[in-house]
Amino acid sequence: MEADTAFETLLEYLKDARGFDFTGYKRTSLVRRVRQRMGQVAIDDYADYIDHLQANADEFSELFNTILINVTSFFRDPETWDYLRSVTIPALVGRRKSQAPVRIWCAGCAAGQEAYTLAMAFAEELGAEQFRQRVKIYATDVDEQALTQARQAVYTPGEVESVPGPLLERYFERHNGHFAFRKDLRRSVIFGRNDLVQDAPISRIDLLACRNTLMYFNAETQAKILGRLHFAIAPHGLLVLGKAEMLLSHGRLFEPVDLKRRVFRKAPATPAAIGPPSRPYDPQERRGAVARLDELRQYAFDAGPVAQLVLAEDDVLALANHQARVLFGLSDDDIGRPLRDLEVSYRPVELRAFVEQAKLDGRPVQVKDVTWQRRPEGTTWFEIHIVPLAGTDSGLIGVSVAFNDVTATRLLLDELAHANRQLELAYEELQSTNEELETTNEELQSTVEELETTNEELQSTNEELETINEELQSTNDELQSMNDMLRDRSTELDDANDFLETVLTSLRSGIVVVDLELRVRAWNRAAEELWGLRAEEATGAHLLNLDIGLPVAELRQALRAALADPAFTEVLHLEAINRRGRSIALRVMCGSLRNHDDRVRGAILVMEIRD
Template sequence: MNDRLPTPGPGVEDVLQHLEEARGSDFTGYERAGLIRRVRHRMSELGIGDHAGYVEHLRADAGEVSALVDAVPADVPGFLRDPEAWTSLREQGVPAILAERGPHDPIRVWSAGCASGEEAYSLAIAFAEVVGIEQFRQRVKIYATDVDDEALAKARLASYGERELRGVPPELIARYFERQNGHHRFRKDLRRSIVFGRNDLEQDAPISRLDLLVCRNTLTYLDQRTRSEVLGRFHFALAPGGVLFLGKAEALPHHSPVFDPLDHERRLFRKAPTGSPPARSPSEVVHHRGVNVGGIDALEEQAFSSSPVAQVVVTADGVVALVNGQAETLFEVSAEDVGQPLRDLELSYRPIELRGYVEQARLERKSLRVKDVEWLRNTGGALWLEVHVDPLIGADDTVIGVAVAFHDVTAARKLVEELAFTKRQLEAAYGELQSTNEETETTNEELQSTVEELETTSEEFQSTNEELETMNEELHSTNDELQTINDVLRERSSELDRVNGFLESVLTSLRAGVVVLDPQLRVLAWNRGAEDLWGLRREEAEGEHLLNLDIGLPVADLRPVVRPALSDPAFSGEVELTAVNRRGRTVLVRVVCTPLRRGGGGPAGAILVMEQRRG
């Protein structure tokens, strides 16, 4: 092995660039010292002395790419890692979340950097233990994301060995896992509440309106600037009162302006209540460096005016103070309307009755959101808007105005309608599969799970394609199972044909006349011996009432032996009758009657065996 190790330099960036091209993994925000150590370790094991040679090796060996990606996040995944922290989450974090929500309100959770799924399933266990399994299925939705597609594929399987579950108490394993082929698989009914998808914390938008955000020991691999940006996104993603759960190697200041500690030692924090406007989106995070920025007022005015979101600011007295360019274009207001009372503008009642919401936000000092607002423009066409009404709090803690933002959600609504149409199509397919055979019920449950996951993907656009691919795989599995069922049915049909043929040959081979009756004395079977004896063909006799048969046998005289056979499964009787056979000869016929027994032993009819006596 070559002991020469490379010195830090631009070659490491070449390695990271190749990882991004090969796997889509962006490590530009990771702490450089840790990355260099891990790259050096891999090169040392392979005996490669320079970065250029290592990049060539990565191009030739896809397995080494996976090995390096796995080596970068050196944190080892596991179930319920750091048990004291999970106990604190269960005893403090989850109750704090439930106290902020109604008894039927949904709970949204994000596991950021979920790796191979252990953390996501640990969260499911934690919530199910607190709220109960039924409430968990109805209320909790867990979004689990990572940048490693191979890890996500393993997470979706939800199958783990004894080594991976060694930290889980046996009673929890018995309650939440099912034994399959030597592995433990997380319960299918609870798995439906977990959605896996790809998300890069540095580049992709966060999942929003969260009650709990879990990111354990991932921030430690990021440099200071990237870590600050990601924490800003986390603050934006959490709903008011939402909880942030970090790893034991990560911490926030004791007096963070945006997070209050629930359990600082166990890294549980809560989004701090504030009188300022709602948390800014990641694109609005500003890094203050302690220097004066010239022309800041002009910059703020220009940024407000050029914002792609239509915005209007109203003073505490109800006077329009600011209108940006997008609002002027959308609602045909102008700079001349600035300074006018809001009630005098058409905007006050179109597209919604805005004054009531502005007054409510001002008096209650809380943000409001109005969804599904349809706006019919004068130029033709309709837009769907989501209106955000936020109180503006001054330095003296008084309301100085109200900001109104009109977000265009037309494209998102169309996507939701398309997904709803897709859902209806899938439900129809599910109904057809269910009616085909009861044995496909398990597969249909998988399909219903896919439908439910598709409903949630309208909020996470990045994971839509992956969820649809999962659905296609399950449909292929369904088709394979249906083919197997059809093969089994064909085999059973062939076997039934063989049995029927065998019974037919038995009845045909008997020289005596055999007649099988149902409880209503209708003929079920009429063998060839009966045809030879009475001259009546089988197709003429079967289905007819015994007493209606026009044969030479006085059938009415058979009642004394037939009636008991229909009620007593142990009865057996016989009678001799004078009859006229098919040749017109008078003959003496011995008739033996026995019950036709069901599988459980009760009578299901009667069997008559008729034999001409030799005189």
Template sequence: MGVAEPDPAFETLLVHLRDNRGFDFTGYKRSSLSRRVDRRMTQVRVDDYSEYLDYLEMHGEEFTALFNTILINVTGFFRDAEAWEFLRTHVLPGLLTGKGPHEPIRLWSAGCASGQEAYTLAMLLAELMGIAEFRERVKIYATDVDEEGLTQARHAAYDEREVRGVPPGLLERYFERHGQTYTFRKDLRRSVIFGRNDLVQDAPISRVDLLVCRNTLMYLTAETQARILTRFHFALTAEGALFLGKAEMLLSHGGLFAPVDLKHRVFRKVARVGSNGVALSADPLPVGPPAARSVEDRIRDEALLAGPVAQVVIAADGAVVMVNHQAEMLLGVSVRDKGRPFRDLDVSYRPLELRRSIEQAQADRRTVHAGDAVLHRGGEPLTLEVHVSPLVGRDSEVLGVTVVFNDVTEARRLQVELEATHRQLETAYEELQSTNEELETTNEELQSTVEELETTNEELQSTNEELETMNEELQSTNDELQAINDELQDRSAQVDEANAFLEAILTGMRAGVVVLAPDLAVRVWNQEAQDLWGLRPEETIGQHFLTLDIGLPLEQLAPMIRRALGGEPGPQELALPAVNRRGRRISVRVLGSPLANYDGRPGGVILMMEQDDRADGDEPSEPGGD
């Protein structure tokens, strides 16, 4: 499957961000980068990159929103706790053991976001070293390109959700609680220095013992990763360690870093060494007594033998004429080799091939630089700069050559340190001001599928955090609704209690009680009304009162009911003949009263019907009587 061609309009947008805003995203992987830019374009309802570029130029505040969308700052205290535990138990103790009791300890948290990883490092080291020694020796440089994240990191204030990953004991020892906010200890915060640094463009911090750069390299292209990893290699000390995220493996950078524990993504810096030289032993045999010569000759010879530079003198015929003391100690030759052909000695071809240089010096009658030779003598390797100079007599005859082995180990070391010093000049001002340290990082080229999945996971975590915030708001709303529901239930209970109380009153009354609505529908029909007329409440409730089949001349009640509904004040009474539910003729006294609403208007009629025992009625004969 071929590689997709880059979109020119998208590349133009990236160049604009780099040249006009100072943020270089050109080293980021296009798949994840374009997905995030597209997401922001959808939010502002822009369809193509050219149009979005115009939108950016017209709306200055849009860049901040785009920047926050591109940089998914998903981080946390002790994120991937198992990896941090490995760092605490296996990496940091070795780092402290390898340091002198008063040597400073320098750590770098690259891509620190809002500071949680930097403060995690601070807590681990403070636990291992003690608070006093930590304040005296430790400097943690924490850098990122997101100014908003750095501002939050400097304040070191986090809410309850953000400190969930901190073990309770550490939370109590290293954070001060103010309401719902937890603030990292101010006395330890001085050891953590925050500053802006673009890993793609800026130079790295030097002499770092531990470099933490987690889940940052996976967003960058392979070329950018390789460049940053080279700078990380420079930043670390000889025994320095690199701690990466769980999706970063450095499989193709074995020449720079070797895995300490691949599962937890901890790597050790690999030292760069030259080709191996051959370890030669010195011949300590003393020089025999000199022959009878003049004092001047003897002084000259002794001066040559005692010279500080290793030197071998060879005659024109190739025989060894003189070997000084330094040559004996360094090169494994001795006075016993005098008179032997130089080409038969090991030093003629190792650690450096000299025979051709000797022939060239004799033929050209000039000093020849044969090159640099590296000797290993148990400790650090020695670097020898070798020159071959012709010896020419007064008659212009070539008498031989002298081979000089000049020890330039210290000079080379000083040269390397000088070059390193020049590279470190850009970072010196930030260390002096204790505000910022120039950083740079490298990245690892991972399998594209793994990186895409990890990137998607980061985005999902960011979305999940937003959903958690919304869920907390919904929970708060739900609590308010629950309180309202509880209040309604209390009121409903009060209504039920009032209804029960009313029902008890109606049941206890010896008169039949009927309550009518303004449309004369029956709303209340008590037990006495049922006993009087033989109709149950379920047969009457909701029915039009004047249509009920009871033994009462209802048409005679209608005028009284209408007067009550019309608002005529006071109760009205009417005595009527009737037939009760047993078929007996009775006289019923009906009392009608208007029922007023809360606003004073008529809301119905209350009828009280009671049998008038004082009236005489004709009762029908009982069935089956004589």
């Protein structure tokens, strides 16, 4: 229990410190991943790990990378993508007008492979020109590091193995041994951070891909997210889930199109006629029969045993009885406020989607098994009835929302189910006990025979262990020999590195070495004195991004030539500002860095001050 409380404290800290809300994730897998990261930094206690996070800002990124398993690939689950490309996407495009925009949402996009897969599928169906004009793909995730990689759209050969050859040629460009998605099509894919649990959904979506994302959340959070996704999808829009995800308990929101491939359609709205009472009457005729009728109605509504809200047609809170005000902390100031601005709109359940469904269908909506964790009261179960209210002209004038507290009934049902399970278990145990007694005699007889053979097996095992011990000793000697060799090689490498560092330090010219991506790999002491930037600050940084007095932009063309031609060498004369802020005339020699077989590994800059 103490461990559970400490873990929840850690989750609250992550939410307050970095805005990541993991409280809706399944605890078993979440605890396992957090413990995995804590083991990597040799910390056992959750409180100590919070201290570690406070002292090391970089640890947040490592922890989030461990929790958010950004596993994805191009055309993952090929059978699903074959169905989408051959059936779903042509049907979706065919239903729309020739120039109507197509809005797609890829939720939980990770490093972008699935978003670009959607781009290729729609570009194949519409053609590149129509795709650029009509399609917008919104790709979202909570991991900023993954979104940064997705925006770059550059992937290794291993990451594009699953892309069919013709599509790879049409939609990717080779760049320094990597593959970059076409820049003209990339503009139609918009990446942004969105937390499915907390942030508002994107609206009017024709196709929403949320694959293998819901499975990380518990049932309550899944229901909340699905309500938001239902709100986001346009009428007749489609939802695509992962192979491990189902919507069997959410048939009121989505209906299956192809259950095997996990393709679902937003449940259609079928408004029913909402009419006045069968015998119309004039309320004024009855008003005189009962004294203070309006006051009586107000007190009767306010004294109702069930918490009840009444919303106007534009989803503004019009009425709230005493039970609702106490239960949800409402006051007279909240009357007239939009539902979306009130906490009751999303707690204990996301109400807006159900209210919208009741208004569209024109019939009551019943939401069952709604749980609300209230402290110190504990868990409360509700059954919510949402009823559209029609005026005398059959037009919709508002919506009534009643919260029926079914906690006592739910507890009784749980106790009854628990008692039935105990009776079934007791009966099964009695049956199995009888069978066990009948077999015990046979087992005792066979035990004697097994004990007789055990001694022989132990003797054989002892001989095998002696053989294994000899093999392990031999292996240990080999490992010791290899360790000695590695130690000698390490010493040689250290000597070579010391010698190279001595050479670079001894040179009076500023020496800078960059790799193929123009990231600094060497920065000697003369370069430090020239530009006032230490080697440990420059190493690993992109040369063209360094904020020093060297006009790096004028080196761009020479560097590109040096990276392309092993024999390239060029001398440039530049005006620069040294570390003291003084103007200097600089002579820069730019050449290729190549190995013994003339393969370019980077570029070398030699910088000298001209007299």
